[in-house]
Amino acid sequence: MNHSTKFSMSYHDSPAIWKSLLLQGVKEDGWPWDWTSLGIQPKSASVKARIIAKSDGIWAAEGLVAALSLVAPELGTASRARELLTASSRVRTGTRFKKTQTVCEWKGIPELVLALERPFLNLAAYACGVATATRRIVELVRKACPERTPRITATRKTLPGYRDIAIHSVIAGGGYSHRVNLAGGVLVKENHIASAGSVSKAVTAARRIAPHGLKIEVEVRSERELSEALRAQADVVMLDNFSPKEVRNAVALVERSSHRPLIEVSGGLNENTIAAYAMPGVDILSLGGLTHSVRAADLSLLVT
Amino acid sequence: MNHSTKFSMSYHDSPAIWKSLLLQGVKEDGWPWDWTSLGIQPKSASVKARIIAKSDGIWAAEGLVAALSLVAPELGTASRARELLTASSRVRTGTRFKKTQTVCEWKGIPELVLALERPFLNLAAYACGVATATRRIVELVRKACPERTPRITATRKTLPGYRDIAIHSVIAGGGYSHRVNLAGGVLVKENHIASAGSVSKAVTAARRIAPHGLKIEVEVRSERELSEALRAQADVVMLDNFSPKEVRNAVALVERSSHRPLIEVSGGLNENTIAAYAMPGVDILSLGGLTHSVRAADLSLLVT
């Protein structure tokens, strides 16, 4: 499985995945009833502001910056409609920023800068937090296994409304989507096997109904289940909660078999444990924690 | 400032704050095109399932459990409409659960149990994660300052769409809302002071327009600004990024003054630093991290 992070970021960092969340953030925040600001006559009709990083990380918000100029006209005041708000990223999505660096710049009317500051930061801090944690894992894995490096994937453990943002941010960090949603992949788990009666029956059932373009992946919890999955011609096997040693044995078993599915390892993977699992023969390492437990990036807006 | 966590939880843990997110989660997850499950004929028309905790924590999802029965009829199949899904919490919102404990029980048709499993867990894990972290902070503060214990508050650092869930979860953990949104409180910050020309002018401007039921809170970054805020008759002062010693001096300054506003401390507060700031005279301690960097509670569903 050959792969790399050198691809065009343009699609998935589209304003489309940000705009409605950004606008929802402004509305949820009670704007335009910002009583603190309403009484103050701004000193000038236009201000500049910078988003400053307060720690190192990976930028994942170019599309969000682009969405600012889509949202501004929905909020902008009557008399100064043309100036509203413009913003530009100083960092490309997927690349590194340093503490104290200016990651993007805004220019616009003070009311809109204040209205959009908090919702923008809340979204950007989440996305960059995901990207930064992903990159850390990707680098650990590359270092531990520089040849046939396994790919890092996210899971479906994302907050409702944030699936797209989460996948985008994982990709920005150098990771991959596992499946966008249930319609975009097949993963036979314990409950399916129990319902169907056996691994083989569950695989057959899935193959009978799933679109022909989807591979059949099977989660296994033991070497015995792995053997069943191999017999059932699973296209991918997921080794769930295996120890590194058990993974090594499983890889050997697969490589001896006439049928060579992709091998995914899952369960208990994090910054501390990942290196031990990053071994040749493992194709995919998947981590729920990349998206369910996010440490926000530290960003703040400075009016200049 | 007298307060306690003994209050009715019924309101803010209403299905109203959960239902649309839960339904959005199911849709975003590509249901009903769950190819893995579609081909399998379930063994029985009804199954039981339990949500199991895999670590200790604070429950914050009673309302979410209630929302399950609102969402099920929107998904339920034609021929078995009456059985669909029922669920009940075994733990009250705001109370503790232990590792291995069953926190709630489901009974319903297999298709709906599978459809709702992941979106439910994603939401519950977030809410309980927030509540658990809040409770930890609340207990540290109580221990450090058992008399005139400061109140812990969240901030506006929440993902768009999750403000209500976040506030609810903080309250479930024993904390408080700072302000629901810009319309529900006044907080004069650096940028407002700069625009208005002085602390006093910014306070006057806010008082001139804000509803009469809102207090005027002023963020100060030095003892000099604190003195200005006292002169401007601020109702609340927020000491931003003060060291514990500076806080102590500030409290003394306020208590010597003829005007006694509430005192809030903010900036750099976390599990490691909070005890040093929990001192008599401080009324409020606010932490962005409670809601911007959430460690998901570890919950899983077991079909039984």
Next chain:
Amino acid sequence: MNHSTKFSMSYHDSPAIWKSLLLQGVKEDGWPWDWTSLGIQPKSASVKARIIAKSDGIWAAEGLVAALSLVAPELGTASRARELLTASSRVRTGTRFKKTQTVCEWKGIPELVLALERPFLNLAAYACGVATATRRIVELVRKACPERTPRITATRKTLPGYRDIAIHSVIAGGGYSHRVNLAGGVLVKENHIASAGSVSKAVTAARRIAPHGLKIEVEVRSERELSEALRAQADVVMLDNFSPKEVRNAVALVERSSHRPLIEVSGGLNENTIAAYAMPGVDILSLGGLTHSVRAADLSLLVT
């Protein structure tokens, strides 16, 4: 309580509070199936139109005029996309217009002028109606009590979907928001006191849970209840359905007390009765009628 109507109107007259209502108006009106107009080939590709006042009043629709240019591209025809519709206010929100005066001017393609005419007028007539009635009350109060003039506030008696428009229009008329909604203020009423057991218990309960930035207001219906509210350290007292004489006595009682809450008068206030209640010591006069019984301003569109 010092206040004035000289503040920036820009925020709360944002297109954000108008756009979706304006678009909803067009859709609800059955456009584009305007059979009367569809068959007529307009004489020119562009027309001018003016909104004319047919009676005196206060303008409150600058933001609505701005929203026209946001809505037009959603309706505009293919071949003339650039000309669509531009509009500008000739009067600033919050200022007076005279009968026969042109309050704003439009220029655009005839189809859009016709499509937007009725929804625009319906909204503008409502907002200006509220602002005009508010201004009348404000002026009566100023005249009756030129020193320590009480502030006029609206209530929560607004049609669903029109809370923002109503508050905006009251402010445009020189009045104030009471509380934007339940999350933005505390008002302990008869039912709360009955549930809690006493004024004091209800106040304590509210203080225990409400954000620290909210004052506690208590509605009282007698001098006895007023005394209880003073003892409970209410931050604001609302004298409900007091006669002017009872108000005078209540003010005296409060001013003798060691605790000086703000005093609000409510109940039965209208153009005929307001002057009698506008007395020094009263801080707030609130009127439901400003928003629940609105006399539309008389405006019409003239194609020129």
Next chain:
Amino acid sequence: MNHSTKFSMSYHDSPAIWKSLLLQGVKEDGWPWDWTSLGIQPKSASVKARIIAKSDGIWAAEGLVAALSLVAPELGTASRARELLTASSRVRTGTRFKKTQTVCEWKGIPELVLALERPFLNLAAYACGVATATRRIVELVRKACPERTPRITATRKTLPGYRDIAIHSVIAGGGYSHRVNLAGGVLVKENHIASAGSVSKAVTAARRIAPHGLKIEVEVRSERELSEALRAQADVVMLDNFSPKEVRNAVALVERSSHRPLIEVSGGLNENTIAAYAMPGVDILSLGGLTHSVRAADLSLLVT
């Protein structure tokens, strides 16, 4: 034109026209963050409440009462889901209520009664206000012209989002819809005539495109235009801003003509002027004021 108000009210007083507005009202009101109530433990799990009329009027909210039970489950708390809220009208839509009368009764959990009180009253007061004013006009017309009594119709002067509620309320008062929206009727006005070049050309243009089931109505401002409309075979003529005497002449002119369209009178009609226009030969009297300037009915909720 024979007509009467004795018809089934069931359709148009459907919950369908109320439910989303009622729910919007609750959300807009900041619920569930009702800080005033949140801290109070209700004395009992269920309360009764009554809606009391404080003045005479016409009831128009049976469907709104029905909508209460659709909205309650979206808000209801987890532990008491079955009791939530039930409500029943004591008065039928379209019939009279008296001051001090109980118009409907509620029973449910205290939190929901409080949450729904204000949005319900805001909607009911509007609808009953419209119905009451309409009935007053209908009765004046009946008295002035007991034979061949003209029908009273509303106009398109309604707030966006309230077209259905407004038409319903007018019908509840004994009036009629003019046209639901632009797609449901043809009304050739001054601007159309100017664009088309003549009354005759505008009528021809409308007839060429409009569905065959729509009559062609023409607004005329003089006897000359009336003659043109008669020659153009208009199906309905609207006499705009005619004096009573001019109306009488116009009726005579029409009755002498070979073509007998329906005759509508419009412009300047209100409680004071309507009797003078209610004459045999006039088929329709239309009043914008029924819906653009509404005096809310005086209703309040009493927890018992």
Next chain:
Amino acid sequence: MNHSTKFSMSYHDSPAIWKSLLLQGVKEDGWPWDWTSLGIQPKSASVKARIIAKSDGIWAAEGLVAALSLVAPELGTASRARELLTASSRVRTGTRFKKTQTVCEWKGIPELVLALERPFLNLAAYACGVATATRRIVELVRKACPERTPRITATRKTLPGYRDIAIHSVIAGGGYSHRVNLAGGVLVKENHIASAGSVSKAVTAARRIAPHGLKIEVEVRSERELSEALRAQADVVMLDNFSPKEVRNAVALVERSSHRPLIEVSGGLNENTIAAYAMPGVDILSLGGLTHSVRAADLSLLVT
């Protein structure tokens, strides 16, 4: 009944009826997760594309082309926001295109061209399919009955969400709307007659409640019912499932009667049968099949 297809198309081919469907199409299509395209670096920042017809037909998508430029900014990538997508029709709505002809041209960034291709084609193929089939019927009718040619109308047999698109497309083909929806016309059918007790009672009931601008149309299934409808002064009669000979007799019956309603023929009309029904005296021919069974026009996009 005089009519023609020479009218301005601008109104009903507005972007308003297309925009939300086009955007919904893109979202439903899983964009931005177009895995096939994401990994490919486009050769140039901008491409041109043409929509080519693969068979003859009638164009009905000018407004859809206009909607492209409204939707593009919601999807467009950050770094090339200004170029996005422009598109122009080479054919006017309502006019003929030939096989191999370019019907419109696009220019924009490759990602957006690919994202919008399929949703655009799906909508355009439907609309042009309806228009093309309508035109075929219109021409058959004109040929069969060149004098007093009956008008062709659509019905309410349209997919939810597509009523506006369907009516627009029928008009583009030279047909007419029957009624936009239930609020825009009266059609007394079998069930109404059964409920009311007789044709005459049903007509009276409708006339008593319907807006005065709506004609009363009655569906009749026999000559006896036709006679009743004539006696009840129906404004329009619909001959349902009459043979051509029965229609001829019915027309004669109507023309002998003192009351001359419009005559509509409905039931079993299609390309094979229509000519036999197209006779003088028949005013309207209505066909459900124009909108319920649509043969998509054959269009494809070619990147150049």
Next chain:
Amino acid sequence: MNHSTKFSMSYHDSPAIWKSLLLQGVKEDGWPWDWTSLGIQPKSASVKARIIAKSDGIWAAEGLVAALSLVAPELGTASRARELLTASSRVRTGTRFKKTQTVCEWKGIPELVLALERPFLNLAAYACGVATATRRIVELVRKACPERTPRITATRKTLPGYRDIAIHSVIAGGGYSHRVNLAGGVLVKENHIASAGSVSKAVTAARRIAPHGLKIEVEVRSERELSEALRAQADVVMLDNFSPKEVRNAVALVERSSHRPLIEVSGGLNENTIAAYAMPGVDILSLGGLTHSVRAADLSLLVT
């Protein structure tokens, strides 16, 4: 590729895919302003109705029938809330109905039966039309190629808003989904190959970014391109616009090759041509016409 149509239909015929379209249909239809029915007092509070087939077909609307009871309470009148509407299918989704057969039965209040009749029929006729046409194709293919029968798949040629309904209906007819949307499959087409530079480069690019569970399908237009696709290790090849003879040669080429991808045939397939393409070795036959050109099933509602 082994497959069969014997699977549980419960999931994908869920009310979830029907409810909002059904409700949208009712609203779009102008209900509750059904003037024709409003004036008629129904003879009884409850009626029965049957949906009758007027031609043979395949039923695909069990879930839609279930959705009726979800939609009814949103429309139902106040005084008879419990009876509203119940409905049950007499035919299982995926099975055959005969002309004159009753496919489902309704019981409820007359107003709701009338309100839901047309939107229900419009949706059911579409879905059953798709299922019926699919079944016809499936049977032709089975007959032509009883061993190793190719699977029939739909495409992405569906109206915005109808993707789920279309896939469901194709499956009900015995066909398969190709890919739900762009996120659920990879299909490298001409434009991708041109952008990437070669088949091999396009396949590599897709494999580099796509989730590991997706197969890589390549559309080829000649034997040369097929050879390239085989060399690039495509998982599926789509033979686009090949003649039956060319398909036969291509199958032979593939079966000689060391790499055996799935073979799909596409382009110009319909009832007349399908048998010639249904040959052993072909795994998938895909037809856009199943969903882009739908002949509605002939269904009608009879009140009994």
